[in-house]
Amino acid sequence: MTATRIEHDAFGPVEIPAGRYWGAQTQRALGVFDVGTERFPVCLLHAFGLQKIAAARANARCAALDAALAESIATAAGELSRGLFDDHFPLTIWQTGSGTQTNMNANEVIANRANELLGQPLGTKSPVHPNDHVNASQSSNDSFPTVMHIATAMELTQRLVPSLTVLKDALEDRARAFADAAKVARTHLMDAVPMTMGQAFEAFAWQANSGIARLKDALPRLLLLAQGGTAAGTGLNAPENFDVFFCEEIGKLTGLPFEPHPCKFEGMSGHDALVELSGALNVIATSLIKMANDIRWMGSGPRCGFGELVVPNDGLTSSIMPGKRNPTIAEVVAQAAMQVAGNHVTVTMAGASGNFELNVAKPVLIHGVLQSIRILADSARVFAGRLVAGLEVDRERLEANLGNALLSVTALNPVLGYDKVARITRTAVERRIAPREAAVELGYLSAEAYDRLVDPLRMARGKS
Template sequence: MQNVRIEHDAFGPVQIPEDKYWGAQTQRAIGVFGAGREQFPPVLLHAFGQQKLASARANRRLGALDAGLAKVIEQAAQELADGHFDRHFPLTLWQTGSGTQTNMNANEVIANRANQLLGQPLGTKAPVHPNDHVNASQSSNDTFPTVMHLATRLALGRDLLPALAHLHAELQAKARQWHDVLKIGRTHLMDAVPMTMGQAFASFAAQIAHGIERVQGCLPRLDSLPQGGTAVGTGLNTPPGFAEAFCEELSLITQTRFTANPCKFEGMGTHDVFVEVSGVLNVLAVSLTKLANDIRLLSSGPRCGLGEMVVPDDGLTSSIMPGKRNPTIAEVLAQACMQVMGNHTTVSVAGASSLFELNVAKPVIIHNVLQSISVLAESVTIFTDKLLAGLEVNHAVLARNVEGSLLLATALNPVLGYDQVARITRKAADEGLTPKEAAVALGLLTAQEYDAYVRPQEMVGG
């Protein structure tokens, strides 16, 4: 049997595994909710460490916390932020909608570690108490959303934005590399007029650039924090200036400028900013799906599809068809985008669960937002490095398609008029001719005249 220690709270004694840093409230929560497999990611736990560190420093500055106690709380909180206590957060994300249990988990871990640093055994609650000291000037109702803001802000800046910048740079490089490679454009999945492969990839790059701008546009609202609102937004039990001091300390810790939300009620009772962030991620998923699917289609074949592009060999193949190469990396990106789109629906519904002064779906909101950021960052990086960087064009197929395209004859509209050009394209389609052959057969132009008017390289714009 596992060795246990006995802790006491307002409801009586609780048995806790002796080597665990959590306390009575966390142990009781395990009994209620279970220790499920769907737990918060480390980025959220580390954000808790930074939030508790900033709170301790602000409380010390304002005289709300003894300097000696603050010092050990700060050390313990920093250790949490550095990832030393990830395995001491056993709770599932399916808990109270305010995230109270995970806030208490953080308070207990930090208090136990602080007391240990002072030579006390785990579970003493003295001289550092999880509520009176670690949670001083705070409530779960303002702390958990503050951590949501912090974790999302850090994940976007550290993971997603660099991945998108890397993708954007590679798309721009491909656009430059293939700026003069002719291809046939397609509308309604059907042949259209010529363009260049560089123009296609410049379009992809523009989509990603807009996505980066949208992400950056959300950051000011993420940087506005509700910390200091405590229970309902009034700031009960906080010393004057706590919200501002907290944001100053957190800004120093994270090297990111955070400010106090002037309306704590809005920051605690609603989470519109997370619906906004999720919406931006949803738009990104739409953009990335187009990129993945266009490359899948352009590389389809290699003998019986479009075959205009060649994806790099990833060494994988079919379980029954030897040597078959599939666009696996593009499929990874497409599936990640599907997950993000589904997550956005969840976040939208959860965001609408704001009731009076508290949104009561905080855990499911942050779970889905952070998962969306994570799957996009990871899949975009894999796609950029393992597919896009090695992507090639099939010049022979592209040239053949351009040469045989019926709608090259569109360039003749100013010369012959729409109806006569329609005769050319219809005859070419019906009889398997090139448009040049059809124009000559109809007696509308000589071969030399056709070549003078129809110049694919001049049809693609500047």
């Protein structure tokens, strides 16, 4: 039989597993919100630890909390921020739309741990009380959105942007390596004029770099914090300068230049900054699907497909076809990006769920944003290291394709005119011969003149 302890709240006694640091409100919530298994990522829990440290120290600076008590809270919250209490957050994301239960979970864990450090048993609420002290000058309504912004800004700057930079660099490296590898371009999935494989990877690198720029463009709005707005945005029960001191303290902890939101009503009732960011994440997901699928197609075969790219071996194979090599990493990246696109729909709907002075879909909104950031960051890193960096081109295949490419004759338009070039193309198709042979047979050009005028690399650089 599991040992328990008894804690009390406004509704009476509650039985709690003895070794757990959460309190009565969290335990009650476990019995009310019995929905799903989806949990907040630990980065959000760790951000709560940082938020409670900053709030305690800001309260002490405002003389709203005894300095010694504030530091005991900061010590316990520091342990939370370092992951020591991840297992003491049992609630799923399916809870009150303000995130009140997870805020109270944090308050209770920190209060119990602070009291333990001060020599008191769990559940005493003295000398540190979860509401009166850990949650002093705060409401779930301003603390949860503040934590949403802190966690998102940190994940963005410390995880996603670095991973996308690694991918951008890998794509640029392949662009340089393939700069002289002429290939057939494709439009409408059909053969077009010559280009280089390097140019294809330049396009990918541009997409990755643009994604980084979009994230950086969204960051300033994420650095505005609602903390200090308390229940509805008015700042009721928060001392003067609490929001300023809070941002100074959280800035020291994170190294990020957070500032008080100049309109805390907006920071609590609407989450446009997070919806904006989710839009940028959706664009990045779109870009990654494009890259992954193009690489899959160009590497298809290797004998009976395009076979232009040589996909590195990942050591995996078919369950029935020995030695079969599949573009597994590209498929993983595409699937992760699809999830991000789905998350953006959820984030959009959640962002639109601000009713008067409070958005009431915060938990599902931040769950979607943080999941998107994490899987995009992981995908970009794996894509770069396990696929892009190891890609090579099959130059023999590229040369064979170019020799048979009908639309290379586009370079002859200024010399022969559209109609004669069209006849070369038609003859090559009907006779199943190369366009060079058709041009010579029709008497339009000598073989030497054709080779001089139809130069794939010159054409790829826009020169006829």
